Amino acid sequence: MTVDHQTLALVLFSAFVAVTLGITTWVSRHRHGSAEEFYAGGRLFSPMENGFAIAGDYMSAASFLGIGGLIALFGYDGVLYAVGFLVAWLVVLFLVAELVRNCGRFTLADVVAARMSERPVRIAAGVSSVTVSVLYLVAQMVGAGSLVGLLLGRTGTGAQIWTVIGVGALMVIYVSLGGMRATTWIQIVKAVLLLGGAVVLTVLVLVRFHGDLDRLLLGAAARSGHGDAFLAPGLKYGGNWTARLDFISLGLALVLGTAGLPHILSRFYTVPTARAARRSVIWSIGLIGGFYLMTIVLGFGAAAIVGPEAVRRSNAAGNTAVPLLALDLGGGADSTGGTVLFAVVAAVAFATILAVVAGITLASSASVAHDLYASLRRPGGRQRSEVAVARVAAVGVGVVAIALGLLTRDLNVAFLVGLAFAVAASANLPVLMYSLFWRGFTTRGAVWAVYGGLVPALVLVLLSPVVSGSPESLFPGLDFQYFPLQNPGIVSVPLGFLAGWLGTVTSAELPDEAKHAETEVRSLTGAGAV
Amino acid sequence: MRYRDPWYDALASGWGEGDGAGVPAATVPAARREGRPGRSAGAAADVYLEVQRSAAFQEVRSRYRRFVVPVVAVFLAWYVAYVVAATAAPGFMARPVAGAVNVAMVAGLGQFLSTFLLAWAYARHARLRRDRAALELRWDTQELTRGVRGGVL
Numbered sequence: 287m288t289v290d291h292q293t294l295a296l297v298l299f300s301a302f303v304a305v306t307l308g309i310t311t312w313v314s315r316h317r318h319g320s321a322e323e324f325y326a327g328g329r330l331f332s333p334m335e336n337g338f339a340i341a342g343d344y345m346s347a348a349s350f351l352g353i354g355g356l357i358a359l360f361g362y363d364g365v366l367y368a369v370g371f372l373v374a375w376l377v378v379l380f381l382v383a384e385l386v387r388n389c390g391r392f393t394l395a396d397v398v399a400a401r402m403s404e405r406p407v408r409i410a411a412g413v414s415s416v417t418v419s420v421l422y423l424v425a426q427m428v429g430a431g432s433l434v435g436l437l438l439g440r441t442g443t444g445a446q447i448w449t450v451i452g453v454g455a456l457m458v459i460y461v462s463l464g465g466m467r468a469t470t471w472i473q474i475v476k477a478v479l480l481l482g483g484a485v486v487l488t489v490l491v492l493v494r495f496h497g498d499l500d501r502l503l504l505g506a507a508a509r510s511g512h513g514d515a516f517l518a519p520g521l522k523y524g525g526n527w528t529a530r531l532d533f534i535s536l537g538l539a540l541v542l543g544t545a546g547l548p549h550i551l552s553r554f555y556t557v558p559t560a561r562a563a564r565r566s567v568i569w570s571i572g573l574i575g576g577f578y579l580m581t582i583v584l585g586f587g588a589a590a591i592v593g594p595e596a597v598r599r600s601n602a603a604g605n606t607a608v609p610l611l612a613l614d615l616g617g618g619a620d621s622t623g624g625t626v627l628f629a630v631v632a633a634v635a636f637a638t639i640l641a642v643v644a645g646i647t648l649a650s651s652a653s654v655a656h657d658l659y660a661s662l663r664r665p666g667g668r669q670r671s672e673v674a675v676a677r678v679a680a681v682g683v684g685v686v687a688i689a690l691g692l693l694t695r696d697l698n699v700a701f702l703v704g705l706a707f708a709v710a711a712s713a714n715l716p717v718l719m720y721s722l723f724w725r726g727f728t729t730r731g732a733v734w735a736v737y738g739g740l741v742p743a744l745v746l747v748l749l750s751p752v753v754s755g756s757p758e759s760l761f762p763g764l765d766f767q768y769f770p771l772q773n774p775g776i777v778s779v780p781l782g783f784l785a786g787w788l789g790t791v792t793s794a795e796l797p798d799e800a801k802h803a804e805t806e807v808r809s810l811t812g813a814g815a816v
Numbered sequence: 817m818r819y820r821d822p823w824y825d826a827l828a829s830g831w832g833e834g835d836g837a838g839v840p841a842a843t844v845p846a847a848r849r850e851g852r853p854g855r856s857a858g859a860a861a862d863v864y865l866e867v868q869r870s871a872a873f874q875e876v877r878s879r880y881r882r883f884v885v886p887v888v889a890v891f892l893a894w895y896v897a898y899v900v901a902a903t904a905a906p907g908f909m910a911r912p913v914a915g916a917v918n919v920a921m922v923a924g925l926g927q928f929l930s931t932f933l934l935a936w937a938y939a940r941h942a943r944l945r946r947d948r949a950a951l952e953l954r955w956d957t958q959e960l961t962r963g964v965r966g967g968v969l
Contacts, residue, residue: 362909362920366902369927373895379935380884384942503916518910518920519902530903537899541892561947564939571935575928800861803868810876811950813867813957 291613291625291632298633302479303456306472306640310464313471322816324673325392325652326555327466329816333562335474337569340553342473343645344371344544344570345480345577347429347638348703353578354611355604357585358597361506361516363523364585366533368578370540375574377545379567384560385722385809386551391816393649394551394714395657398721401801402729405661410736412657414713415548417740418706419650420687422547423643425702427453427691430639432699433632436606450691457643458684461651462677466556469644476634476641481577483634487608487627488580490615491587502583505590516589532771536704539775543707546714549649560812584608591615605699609635647680647687654679697752697760704773705747712739712778716786722809724790726797731790738785739778746774859964867957876949883941891934898923 322328331339349371356364390396395411430453431446460468495502503517510516523533544550554563588597588607591614600606612631616623655676694702717735720727746769747753753760755767771777790797808814867873902909902920909920 362902362924365920365924366899369895369898369924373891373927373931376891376931376934377888379938380888500915500917503921507916514910514912514918517916518906518918520906520910523903524906533903534899537895541895561942564942568935568939571931575932579928800865804861804864806877807864807867807873807953807957810880811867811873811953811957813954814961 291619291628294625294629295632298629299636302475302633302637303640305475306456306460306468309471309475310460310468313465313468314463319671319673321392321656321672321676323467324465324676325552325648325656327470329556329558331470331556333557333565334569335470336553336557336562336566337573338477339470339473339556340550340566340570341573341577342475342477342480342641343549343553344574345477345638346426346642346703347433347635348425348699349578349581350480350484350638351433351605351608351635352603352699352703353581354585354588354608355597355601355606356522357582358588358592358607358611359594359604360522361510361512361586361589362519363521365582366519366523366537367540368582370537371544372571372575372578374541374544375567375571377542378550379564379571381722382545382551382718383554383563383567386718387554387557387560387563388809388812388815389722389805390551390555392552392555392652392656394546394548394718395653397805398717398732401721401727401798401805402732407729407732408657408661410733411714411717412653412661414709414736414740415653415657416650416683417744418546418710418714419548419646419653420683420690421702421709422549422706423646423650423683423687424690424694425699425706426639426643426646427687428695428697428702429699430636430643431691431695432605433635433639436601436609446695447692450695451688453639453643454684454688454691456640457647458681460640460644461647461680465673466552466648469641469648470556472644473641476637477573479634479637481573483630484577484580484584487587487612487615487631488583491583491591491611494587494591494615499583502586502590506586509590509593511594528770531776532773535708535771535773535776538779539704539708539711539773542711542715542775542779544710546710546718547707548653548710548714549645552649552652553645560815584611587611603699643687647683650683651676651680654683694760701752701772708773708775708778709740709743711775712743712782713737714739715779716782719783720786720790721805725799725802726790727786727802728790728793728795728797730793730795731786731788734789735782735786738789739782742781743774743778746771746778750774860961863957863960863964867953867960870953872949873953876946876953879941879945879949883938883945887934887938891930894930895927898927 349368353364353367356367386397389400393411394415395408398411399408427450431450434445434449460472491502495505507513507516512521515521523529554566557563557566585607588611592607592610597604597607597610600610609628609631612627613619613624616625616627618624655672659675659679660672713736716739717732720731720735749767749769750772751759751767751770752772753767755765756762901923909918909923911919913919913922
């Protein structure tokens with residue numbers, strides 16, 4: 287890699303930052319400072335705009351670089367990720383999007399607290415939403431830190447630290463100044479850039495193989511050194527039964543976790559009606575599905591054109607496979623085409639991270655201000671406007687994420703994302719499903735469902751090989767590993783549902799028929815929706 | 817700010833937008849606000865119970881459930897079967913179908929295809945079978961609660 291394409295990448299990325307900061311100032315010029323404006327962008331986005339924004343919120347650098355790299359190194363096993371990330375949207379479309387849009391105002395807790403004794407439920411849902419958001423945020427920050435080293439050739443710790451701090455500062459500025467409106471436009475711009483980049487690369491790969499997918503696959507298999515095994519599952523997750531069970535656990539977390547991610551749920555409040563929310567999800571399924579199909583082509587293309595050994599030499603986890611592919615497709619390291627394509631891909635990857643972290647920061651600041659602060663403040667205390675609290679909370683969340691991002695900067699990004707999905711599936715999904723569909727659900731059930739999923743998920747991770755007991759752990763010197771799987775989903779998701787059921791059947795409180803009727807009527811008709 | 821988007825919901829887009837900052841939009845004749853707050857809250861709750869028991873609502877709900885429950889069961893089972901087959905039976909998944917394409921490739925593309933098809937089918941079902949009835953119910957319910965609460969939603 288020469289200095290040229292790194293400089294060009296920096297220039298392009300600076301241009302993106304300038305454009306997004308421009309959007310933020312332009313948007314904040316018009317702001318009215320209401321909660322409706324800050325959390326939901328005035329609820330007037332069209333389904334197409336929101337569909338692009340959802341896609342921009344969801345397609346992280348982990349999927350663009352991570353899945354492409356996994357396919358380049360391990361072949362078919364990378365495809366399993368892409369399938370899980372996409373199928374999850376059916377859960378969102380069928381069970382969550384419209385109903386949540388109809389029942390809630392800004393956060394997940396709104397939907398649950400409408401039926402229950404408000405304070406404990408709001409605190410529980412707020413705590414779990416903030417936990418999920420911070421985990422996801424840390425994953426993206428760690429990704430940003432390692433990306434700058436990979437793409438710009440600055441491998442030193444200093445560059446990594448400054449990247450994490452810079453990304454954190456930018457996301458706090460976007461969110462606290464521009465709120466949901468700025469965040470949405472940044473996500474739309476990023477989605478267009480990311481999809482455009484993927485289309486260009488995919489077309490170039492297909493042209494290289496004269497549109498013959500069979501030749502692409504055979505070329506990838508031949509170059510990989512694994513032969514036909516490269517095109518079948520098992521190279522990465524086919525080891526012992528623990529590894530296989532671990533993958534099933536991850537698959538479960540991916541497909542159920544999306545519906546519990548706070549930053550995805552908050553996107554449904556930016557459109558006027560449940561119909562519009564449904565149409566946004568249809569748009570985003572089309573965009574995300576198309577994107578993952580292209581990622582699969584790019585992954586196999588990288589295996590066939592760049593070759594796994596070159597990918598591995600650049601980055602052992604495979605994260606640079608797609609940028610290296612771009613360099614080759616453009617004509618090689620010394621050509622103008624290669625330089626430009628590489629720089630574009632690097633800049634798009636940064637843009638991706640910035641847009642995703644802005645969405646998560648906004649969702650977690652909403653949980654802090656709308657759920658936690660509103661429930662925990664002293665009744666006689668000084669009244670502050672909720673939006674002012676949310677702006678401060680965005681700064682606080684940013685600082686926490688920067689600190690954790692620096693502490694955990696050696697952890698695997700894909701693992702952190704999988705963990706965030708597992709916690710979302712265990713702590714947020716059960717309580718959401720029970721509140722929407724179970725007549726007999728009570729306050730105690732709701733609180734137990736949240737903590738009964740959240741606590742086991744976190745404890746199991748603490749006891750897993752990720753934290754201790756193996757050479758790759760966070761603390762390789764210690765050994766308190768009692769749980770063999772890296773991803774807790776297969777145990778903690780059922781525990782969350784079980785705890786919710788147990789809390790409900792053991793509580794003395796009678797479920798409120800009228801409140802249930804209100805939730806059911808509102809969720810399916812939209813009566814009284816804001 | 818808004819595109820001319822063919823998907824944009826012109827029919828229902830006006831709903832609930834007017835009161836941006838949470839300020840009640842409609843000004844209300846004072847005479848209709850006589851009921852004590854407690855009583856009117858109870859009466860509003862009765863409205864939802866009444867709507868929930870109405871035949872029209874039960875029809876909307878059962879149309880939703882009759883579509884969603886079996887389809888969710890089918891696609892979750894299909895996805896779990898795919899993941900379990902990929903981890904537990906890699907030999908079967910590696911069986912060639914045509915050229916370089918094997919069972920695993922066909923199954924993976926099948927997951928993409930089934931996701932697109934089910935999303936399309938759901939949107940079509942909701943548009944043709946639920947939306948109109950739900951909108952009428954929404955209107956009726958809001959009229960009823962407005963009457964009970966003296967105009968303030």
